[in-house]
Amino acid sequence: MTTSPSDPAAGAGPAADLAVVGAGPAGLAAAVTAAALGLTVTLLDAGARPGGQYYRHPDPALGATRPQALHHDWKAFTGREAELRAYERAGRVRHLPNRQVWSVTGSGADWTVHSRTDDEAGQPVRARAVLFATGAYERQLPFPGWTLPGVVGAGGAQAMLKSGLVLPGTGVPPARAKPRARGRVVVAGSGPLLLAVAASLAAAGARVPAVVEAAGYGPYARHTGTLLRNPAKLAEGARYGGALLRHRVRPLLRHAVVEAHGTDRVEAVTVARLDHDWRPLPGTGRRIPCDALAVGHGLVPELSLATALGCATRTAADGTAALVLTPGLRTSVPGVWAAGETGGIGGAQLALTEGEIAAHSIAGRAVPAALVRRRARLRAFADAMGAAHRPGGGWTGWLPEETAVCRCEEVPAGRIREAVEELGATDARTVKLLTRAGMGWCQGRVCGPAVAALAGGGPAADRRPLACPVRLGELAELPVD
Numbered sequence: 001m002t003t004s005p006s007d008p009a010a011g012a013g014p015a016a017d018l019a020v021v022g023a024g025p026a027g028l029a030a031a032v033t034a035a036a037l038g039l040t041v042t043l044l045d046a047g048a049r050p051g052g053q054y055y056r057h058p059d060p061a062l063g064a065t066r067p068q069a070l071h072h073d074w075k076a077f078t079g080r081e082a083e084l085r086a087y088e089r090a091g092r093v094r095h096l097p098n099r100q101v102w103s104v105t106g107s108g109a110d111w112t113v114h115s116r117t118d119d120e121a122g123q124p125v126r127a128r129a130v131l132f133a134t135g136a137y138e139r140q141l142p143f144p145g146w147t148l149p150g151v152v153g154a155g156g157a158q159a160m161l162k163s164g165l166v167l168p169g170t171g172v173p174p175a176r177a178k179p180r181a182r183g184r185v186v187v188a189g190s191g192p193l194l195l196a197v198a199a200s201l202a203a204a205g206a207r208v209p210a211v212v213e214a215a216g217y218g219p220y221a222r223h224t225g226t227l228l229r230n231p232a233k234l235a236e237g238a239r240y241g242g243a244l245l246r247h248r249v250r251p252l253l254r255h256a257v258v259e260a261h262g263t264d265r266v267e268a269v270t271v272a273r274l275d276h277d278w279r280p281l282p283g284t285g286r287r288i289p290c291d292a293l294a295v296g297h298g299l300v301p302e303l304s305l306a307t308a309l310g311c312a313t314r315t316a317a318d319g320t321a322a323l324v325l326t327p328g329l330r331t332s333v334p335g336v337w338a339a340g341e342t343g344g345i346g347g348a349q350l351a352l353t354e355g356e357i358a359a360h361s362i363a364g365r366a367v368p369a370a371l372v373r374r375r376a377r378l379r380a381f382a383d384a385m386g387a388a389h390r391p392g393g394g395w396t397g398w399l400p401e402e403t404a405v406c407r408c409e410e411v412p413a414g415r416i417r418e419a420v421e422e423l424g425a426t427d428a429r430t431v432k433l434l435t436r437a438g439m440g441w442c443q444g445r446v447c448g449p450a451v452a453a454l455a456g457g458g459p460a461a462d463r464r465p466l467a468c469p470v471r472l473g474e475l476a477e478l479p480v481d
């Protein structure tokens, strides 16, 4: 969707130099750095406070006295938030919280950002450049019982703890739960986030019977140089490992939850050993009783807005689709930049670094060499981790025909396999047209990676003309090209 410079839907005010979509570590760092370099910035985010997924805040109504207790590197956030407020007061940054951006239109140096609050359309924002810092969401690989109450995303469990101060499986604030009421939460899936989640849950009082990791740590040995150049990352891993040891949490490598059991909610999981391609080994299943399961297989870049504009994507080391970016973090569309998880999953420190790099690039300044070096070091580490935890193709071996893959449209694995094997579908899009998988409320965010794997093609980059549901009246106000 493109519009002319005289777009009548565009906001009345003067165009900002830069519109940043997403106020997580990447967007926040980009906004304050750009302001420091003299640009005027409008920063939009769906959340009430900046910080994104990493610096997620408890609801003020909960009266948390030490929210920083759930965070690492809290100063990196508070410093930048203070700068943001100072630039806001100086009129250099306009921060628009609670704004869900549903589309960006325009070209070159004339962009309009269309957003809405929960209740109404937001005034369109005009800018000469756009930066997408929209982060990521969790990758889910379905298994029998994955839709039972009490089965939550691994990052979702962390989010429940950080923003709601509750443990999955209890719904009770950790401090108020009696030790016996504190649920048993199995943490499962793949990727380094599992260690962080298990350590947080255990520290908050949950009992964690096992951390079930589908990959092994053997592939890390191929990247010794990269690991040694990232001692802080190694120390972080060791910290989580130590915390899990102290809480007597059992790590199960090369294992997966292949079934969740329960009637009204999850009561136990079956865990099986996997071969190197993630195929469950027959006869290795064993049951672990639990009150909740926190499961996720890494993260997937949120690219809806960028791909709707035609930004090119690539397959990243972890098997997800990420944006193609230049060293200055330009996308393939002139006037559009990206930073953080949109360019490939890499963690909060990398997101902060990339936000600063993008701001320099947008301001037409040379990027400081230290930032370039830090990005290369952190990106290499992220790629090593991504490759080590990339799902093996054999995971579909734990997926029986009757298990729902698309939970919104209730499409079972058997129907998707039929679309592939009998009707000739070779990609997620054709499967969607034949079966409705991915056509529901989440628009394929949950089932997309699984459908793409079953279809046998590469990862399916987000293809959504609108990034969230919008009222017809708001759409009708868009100019026709």
Ligand SMILES: Cc1cc2nc3c(=O)[nH]c(=O)nc-3n(C[C@H](O)[C@H](O)[C@H](O)COP(=O)(O)OP(=O)(O)OC[C@H]3O[C@@H](n4cnc5c(N)ncnc54)[C@H](O)[C@@H]3O)c2cc1C
Binding pocket: 021, 022, 023, 024, 025, 026, 027, 044, 045, 046, 047, 051, 052, 053, 054, 055, 099, 100, 101, 102, 133, 134, 135, 136, 137, 138, 154, 155, 156, 158, 159, 193, 196, 197, 299, 302, 305, 339, 340, 341, 342, 346, 347, 348, 351, 467
């Ligand atoms: C659920 C979850 C839990 C996580 N938990 C941890 C953890 O415990 N430890 C850890 O090290 N890492 C964790 N991560 C990863 C970590 O959060 C990221 O590495 C880091 O936050 C990346 O920063 P970012 O700025 O790229 O994206 P994010 O922090 O994800 O920020 C993206 C921002 O963009 C906004 N946004 C997205 N789309 C739109 C839109 N259309 N309109 C308006 N705003 C939009 C979002 O509201 C969000 O604020 C988690 C990730 C997820 C998804």
